[in-house]
Amino acid sequence: MDTPxxxxxxxxxxxxxxxxLLITKISIDYRLTLLLGADVEVVVECPARISHGPLSNPKNPSTAVVPERQDVAAALSLFGAKVLSAVAFKSGxxxxxxxxxxxxxxxxxxSxxxxxxTGPGQWKIVSRPGGDLSVWRGEHHPSSDQAAQHTERLTTTTQARPNLTEK
Known part of the structure; x- marks a missing residue:
């Protein structure tokens, strides 16, 4: 089975x-930008943490990354790393x-x-202030509700048209 x-x-x-995907570029201004492959970009604008292993284990060392101060040295070790998993939690x-x-x-x-x-394609997911996500699906991958509505419109339009080939 192919993964979408x-x-x-x-x-x-x-x-x-x-x-x-490999991290192929790291850019720093008031944000930390990671380019994954050729068309996926992850931008960190607020303090984050880099850890060796999960943060849930207190024995794992972690380092703060603060993009607005360009305090991102710990993130430079991500260059060339391969992503094993990436999860956007609906809590932000x-x-x-x-x-x-x-x-x-x-x-x-x-705040x-x-x-x-951003990516692949036209997908974009943003962590909103206060926690929550905004998700833009891109025009090529409609939600299941959008696809059902589109199918219903096509069916209704097709049924409403007279058949011009009949005499």
Whole structure:
């Protein structure tokens, strides 16, 4: 079974299908920008943490990453790393796990957009202030409700047209 290239929605999270993509570029201004492959971008704008292993284990060391102060040295070790998993939680957090054992954890921020992920294609997911996600699906991957509405419109339009080939 093939895995779709676009994110997969679950009750409490979106699975971002970035598995296998390499971090090919890291940019720093007031944000930390990670380019994955050629067309996926993850931008961190608020404090985050880089850890060796999950943050839930207090024995795993972690380092703060604060893009607005360009305090992102710990993130430079992500260059060339391969993504093993990327999860956008509907509470606004982002967790990425890499083949190097490093984890990037970006919590939601109460007053600004903590992070955003763009791609593949026209997909965009943004962590909204206060926690929550905004998701733009792109025109090529409609939601199931949108697809059903479109199908219904086509059926209704087709049934309403007279058949011009009949005499």
């Amino acid at each position: 290239a676009w994110p997969i929605e679950h009750e409490d999270r979106w699975l971002l299908n970035y598995r296998g 957090g982002l967790r990425m796990v890499f083949d190097t054992g490093l984890h990037l954890n970006c919590p939601a921020d109460p 600004c957009e903590a992070w955003q992920a």
